Amino acid sequence: MNRPDFLRSSYRLILRMHPEPFRDRFGEEMLWIFEEERRRGKAARLLFDGVLSLLRQHSTVEKAPEPVMAGFGLLDTSLDIAPRRFVEAGITASLILAGFLLLLGKTGTPMAAAACLPGVAHAAPRLLQAPSRIQRFPEAASSSGPRRPDPGQVDNAAASAVRIVRAQELSAAGYCSQQ
Amino acid sequence: MRTESDKTPPLSSATLHILLALAGGDLHGYGIIQEVVRHSDGHYKLGPGTLYDNLKKLMDAGLVADAPKSASPEDDERRFYTLTMAGRSALSVEVDRLQRVVGEARLRLQSFQETRPKPI
Numbered sequence: 001m002n003r004p005d006f007l008r009s010s011y012r013l014i015l016r017m018h019p020e021p022f023r024d025r026f027g028e029e030m031l032w033i034f035e036e037e038r039r040r041g042k043a044a045r046l047l048f049d050g051v052l053s054l055l056r057q058h059s060t061v062e063k064a065p066e067p068v069m070a071g072f073g074l075l076d077t078s079l080d081i082a083p084r085r086f087v088e089a090g091i092t093a094s095l096i097l098a099g100f101l102l103l104l105g106k107t108g109t110p111m112a113a114a115a116c117l118p119g120v121a122h123a124a125p126r127l128l129q130a131p132s133r134i135q136r137f138p139e140a141a142s143s144s145g146p147r148r149p150d151p152g153q154v155d156n157a158a159a160s161a162v163r164i165v166r167a168q169e170l171s172a173a174g175y176c177s178q179q
Numbered sequence: 180m181r182t183e184s185d186k187t188p189p190l191s192s193a194t195l196h197i198l199l200a201l202a203g204g205d206l207h208g209y210g211i212i213q214e215v216v217r218h219s220d221g222h223y224k225l226g227p228g229t230l231y232d233n234l235k236k237l238m239d240a241g242l243v244a245d246a247p248k249s250a251s252p253e254d255d256e257r258r259f260y261t262l263t264m265a266g267r268s269a270l271s272v273e274v275d276r277l278q279r280v281v282g283e284a285r286l287r288l289q290s291f292q293e294t295r296p297k298p299i
Contacts, residue, residue: 026231029208029258033227036209046226053228 007043008034010100014050017092022057047100051093058089190273193233196223198242198262198270205246207257208234234260242266 011034015027030050037043190198200206200214211234212225237243243266246259262270 022231022235025235026208026227030227030231032257033209033212033230046228049226049228053226053232056228056232 006103007038007047010047010096011043011050014047014054014096017054017096019057051096054096055089055093058092187269187272189276190269191233192223193225193229194237195270195273196225197230197233197237198266198273201243201260201262202267202270205259205261207259211260237266240265242269 015023015030034043034046037046196215197211199218200211203214206214208230212230215223215225234243242263243260244263246261
């Protein structure tokens with residue numbers, strides 16, 4: 001399966017998982033917009049939008065439409081979330097995203113997968129570069145054992161310990177006054 | 180004095196952009212997306228999921244409705260959306276609110292520049 005087919009199949013799957021009333025009303029148009037964007041080579045980012053939409057549609061409690069008295073007065077801009085449905089939608093969306101990233105990763109294009117997700121786009125390159133960093137700085141990679149202290153620091157610590165012991169001896173012998 | 184905008188919550192960015200796009204004329208879904216990109220100079224991009232989630236809310240609230248079928252044969256299968264009178268008044272209330280915010284911001288910036296000590 002080539003990349004465009006994979007993207008289209010993924011988007012169809014995401015649409016199929018939307019609640020039926022929403023899918024029946026807007027599903028066909030969403031797919032049409034996806035196809036238009038795919039022709040322009042901008043379809044990958046729509047997958048993320050589709051997953052977000054899936055999360056929103058499953059987490060919003062369906063309410064009977066209320067009469068609008070003063071036009072925009074009753075427009076509810078907040079989400080009414082049922083906790084159980086929110087968790088279900090979260091798990092579903094995470095599984096889809098994980099599968100999507102895994103599949104793209106296996107086909108050798110993990111950067112493309114990372115580019116689809118705004119949050120991951122910054123983190124992924126660093127993760128991907130980790131092995132090359134180790135190769136670039138072999139001395140840093142080889143120093144995996146316990147770190148050896150600086151000899152100067154050891155001398156200072158020993159001198160301090162000697163001073164404390166001597167002060168305790170003098171104190172015990174009555175040379176130091178109690179403050 | 181309390182105005183109508185004091186009684187209503189501000190619109191979300193997506194809702195405002197959709198209403199603004201439809202204020203220019205009836206559009207289908209993809210037309211709304213393109214119009215939003217155009218009037219925001221490419222700074223705001225709506226995905227279809229976000230668009231239809233907001234359109235559904237707007238239609239349920241009576242601010243947007245299905246438009247009559249287009250005369251153009253190539254748009255025959257497409258569903259068009261139109262701004263209702265309630266939608267137009269909602270947009271007008273939001274624009275008034277934003278105008279007040281911008282006016283207040285300008286005043287504050289002006290007084291900030293006046294009170295700021297000049298570099299020697």
